[in-house]
Amino acid sequence: MTGWVLATLLLYILSFAAYLRNLYVENRAIGLAAGASLFVGLWLHYFALLERARVLHAVPYEDLWGSLSLFAWLLGATFLGLELVHRGRAVGPFVLPLIVLLFALSHFRDVSPHPATARGTLFALHVTLNILAYSAFSLAFVLSTIYLIQNRLLRRRKPGGVFWRFPPMDVLERMCRSSALVGVLALAAGISFGFVWADRLHGHYWSGDPKEIVSLLILVFYSAYLWLSRSTAWRGSRAAVLCLCNFVFVMFSYSIVNIYLSRYHRFY
Amino acid sequence: MEIVLLGLNHRTAPVELRERVAFSPEKAGRAATELRERGVLAETLVLSTCNRSELYGVPQESAAETIPQLERYFASLHELDPAVLGASLYHHRDHGVVRHVFRVAAGLDSMLLGEAEILGQVRDAYQAAYDMGSTGPVLNRMFQAALEVGKRVRTETEIGTRPVSVAFAGVKLAEQIFGKLSKHCALILGAGTVSEQVVEHLRDRGIARLLVANRSPERARELAARWKAEVIEWEKVEGALAVPDMVVSSVGAEQAVMSRAMVERAMQSRANRALFLIDLGVPRNVAPEAGKLYNVYLYNVDDLAEIVEGNKRARAGEIPRVEAIIEQHVLKFQAWQTGVEVTSVLRDLRAKLAQGRNAFLRERLSNMEGLTSAEQERMAQLAEELLERLVISPFEHVRSERDLRKRIADLDAVRRMFGLDQEKH
Numbered sequence: 277m278t279g280w281v282l283a284t285l286l287l288y289i290l291s292f293a294a295y296l297r298n299l300y301v302e303n304r305a306i307g308l309a310a311g312a313s314l315f316v317g318l319w320l321h322y323f324a325l326l327e328r329a330r331v332l333h334a335v336p337y338e339d340l341w342g343s344l345s346l347f348a349w350l351l352g353a354t355f356l357g358l359e360l361v362h363r364g365r366a367v368g369p370f371v372l373p374l375i376v377l378l379f380a381l382s383h384f385r386d387v388s389p390h391p392a393t394a395r396g397t398l399f400a401l402h403v404t405l406n407i408l409a410y411s412a413f414s415l416a417f418v419l420s421t422i423y424l425i426q427n428r429l430l431r432r433r434k435p436g437g438v439f440w441r442f443p444p445m446d447v448l449e450r451m452c453r454s455s456a457l458v459g460v461l462a463l464a465a466g467i468s469f470g471f472v473w474a475d476r477l478h479g480h481y482w483s484g485d486p487k488e489i490v491s492l493l494i495l496v497f498y499s500a501y502l503w504l505s506r507s508t509a510w511r512g513s514r515a516a517v518l519c520l521c522n523f524v525f526v527m528f529s530y531s532i533v534n535i536y537l538s539r540y541h542r543f544y
Numbered sequence: 545m546e547i548v549l550l551g552l553n554h555r556t557a558p559v560e561l562r563e564r565v566a567f568s569p570e571k572a573g574r575a576a577t578e579l580r581e582r583g584v585l586a587e588t589l590v591l592s593t594c595n596r597s598e599l600y601g602v603p604q605e606s607a608a609e610t611i612p613q614l615e616r617y618f619a620s621l622h623e624l625d626p627a628v629l630g631a632s633l634y635h636h637r638d639h640g641v642v643r644h645v646f647r648v649a650a651g652l653d654s655m656l657l658g659e660a661e662i663l664g665q666v667r668d669a670y671q672a673a674y675d676m677g678s679t680g681p682v683l684n685r686m687f688q689a690a691l692e693v694g695k696r697v698r699t700e701t702e703i704g705t706r707p708v709s710v711a712f713a714g715v716k717l718a719e720q721i722f723g724k725l726s727k728h729c730a731l732i733l734g735a736g737t738v739s740e741q742v743v744e745h746l747r748d749r750g751i752a753r754l755l756v757a758n759r760s761p762e763r764a765r766e767l768a769a770r771w772k773a774e775v776i777e778w779e780k781v782e783g784a785l786a787v788p789d790m791v792v793s794s795v796g797a798e799q800a801v802m803s804r805a806m807v808e809r810a811m812q813s814r815a816n817r818a819l820f821l822i823d824l825g826v827p828r829n830v831a832p833e834a835g836k837l838y839n840v841y842l843y844n845v846d847d848l849a850e851i852v853e854g855n856k857r858a859r860a861g862e863i864p865r866v867e868a869i870i871e872q873h874v875l876k877f878q879a880w881q882t883g884v885e886v887t888s889v890l891r892d893l894r895a896k897l898a899q900g901r902n903a904f905l906r907e908r909l910s911n912m913e914g915l916t917s918a919e920q921e922r923m924a925q926l927a928e929e930l931l932e933r934l935v936i937s938p939f940e941h942v943r944s945e946r947d948l949r950k951r952i953a954d955l956d957a958v959r960r961m962f963g964l965d966q967e968k969h
Contacts, residue, residue: 444723508815
């Protein structure tokens with residue numbers, strides 16, 4: 277592990293500890309320290325990605341590990357953005373472990389150079405936006421989970437412990453929708469760039485690859501979630517459950533489809 | 545530099561006695577002035593709330609002599625026979641006072657453990673005393689530290705976070721569902737003491753709109769005027785349920801005022817937006833089955849009481865952490881206090897030694913012949929240097945080393961050892 281990587285990992289762990297502490301003992305200084313550590317961690321992580329790209333002589337997401345690293349980076353950036361908008365620090369202890377895990381996994385193996393591949397800006401946008409969408413959907417998954425826990429505690433009339441520390445259910449719902457919206461917009465743009473790039477490369481937009489089909493389905497499912505979450509029948513916990521189910525498809529797309537089913541996609 | 549405290553509180557005196565010894569601002573000012581003018585106290589501060597009447601001071605004489613004087617003054621000021629106050633009065637000295645005021649500011653000495661209001665009352669009492677000039681370096685330092693303790697325990701522990709009244713628990717639950725209440729609406733059905741408290745908390749938390757319905761139209765109008773709310777006719781309550789986000793019901797009725805079917809229809813008309821029902825009625829005003837409907841959160845008075853009990857236990861569980869913070873600040877105050885005392889002893893010691901040295905030199909030099917004035921001056925200088933090195937320097941050490949200061953328990957012993965008692969007062 278290089279200095280960048282170690283420093284980033286330490287900052288993420290520090291940020292996690294501060295978010296966790298802030299959950300139990302709400303303290304403005306600790307909350308700010310949590311956000312600041314994450315922010316600096318993301319900066320260092322950016323340099324770690326640059327270093328990976330330099331060693332690979334390619335984009336940093338050329339392999340599975342680099343893809344995971346970018347996933348972690350975008351998840352952190354999306355969360356920090358959401359935290360600034362909605363002030364939901366109590367969600368941090370649930371998101372940071374994911375970031376730490378993804379980041380640590382992505383540096384599990386040493387980076388070895390690949391044959392140089394120059395695929396251009398369109399390809400970079402296609403991949404980055406799709407991974408951003410996965411990150412935003414991951415965040416929506418975490419938020420939906422917290423919403424359902426809160427809802428369960430409230431309905432059982434047992435609101436104790438951390439119940440009082442979590443953001444209000446209305447805020448969780450709005451954060452979740454914001455996150456899913458970011459994911460849908462990023463995925464729509466990412467898929468569009470992918471189609472244009474495929475057209476330039478192969479001369480046709482659509483190749484019927486399983487990844488294309490599953491990605492479009494995910495887009496439809498999350499758009500449906502955004503629409504249904506404001507409807508009479510679905511608003512509230514049903515929409516949160518739908519959000520959880522949608523995430524199963526995201527994970528399916530990111531793992532099984534990428535590794536076993538897709539002909540053109542590998543790690544993104 | 546001693547500190548004394550004399551007073552009574554909700555633990556030692558019933559409300560009948562507490563109300564007789566309450567200090568109005570005028571009375572507090574009078575006490576502060578008279579006690580200083582009579583030479584009883586050098587610094588004074590009166591803390592008077594509905595649960596306590598306390599007199600803090602730095603005595604001119606020793607604390608042991610001052611406390612009986614304060615007891616007599618306390619009784620005469622409130623025109624009471626000292627025997628009536630009897631066992632209700634308590635007094636503390638020095639670190640006992642410091643610990644006590646820190647506990648008061650932290651809410652540990654309050655009737656409702658960890659309540660926040662006391663910190664504001666301590667701040668106001670200190671500000672009033674400071675403005676009239678009755679505090680000095682000791683009470684200033686102690687009360688500033690008390691305010692810091694109060695603030696710290698409320699940010700670093702959960703002593704004051706969880707609601708411990710049924711009404712506030714209901715409002716906090718509403719905030720956990722809807723977030724800030726400034727864009728939300730509440731409907732109050734009927735009227736009761738707890739409903740009244742809920743309305744007060746809702747107003748404090750900035751509720752956007754309040755609706756009131758009562759079986760008696762006159763009563764509804766009266767409540768609406770008092771709460772600055774809008775009146776809903778009793779017959780139109782069901783239709784109006786599409787609007788409010790929370791309903792607080794406290795109606796004296798044999799049968800449920802809101803049936804499951806009624807709430808179900810309301811949920812359809814409000815497109816399933818979450819509805820929080822607080823049922824304070826006994827018998828219950830809302831059919832329990834209504835709580836099973838989607839996006840309906842129903843809490844009755846027992847549910848809220850159970851939450852309150854849990855929260856009280858959680859607050860009590862925080863006491864050791866609060867005590868630890870208090871002890872940190874007591875030690876810090878002790879170190880400061882010893883530092884100030886060391887400086888005072890040092891000043892007196894230096895004066896005493898200078899006096900002794902001059903007398904000694906006068907006596908001895910008068911017997912020595914053949915010394916020029918330059919030589920005499922040189923000898924005086926050497927004597928001063930010797931005293932500085934042997935006696936004063938160790939004291940400078942004490943002043944600069946906090947740990948050493950903590951170990952010196954009684955500086956009065958040093959005063960007596962060097963015969964500084966006369967210089968003290």
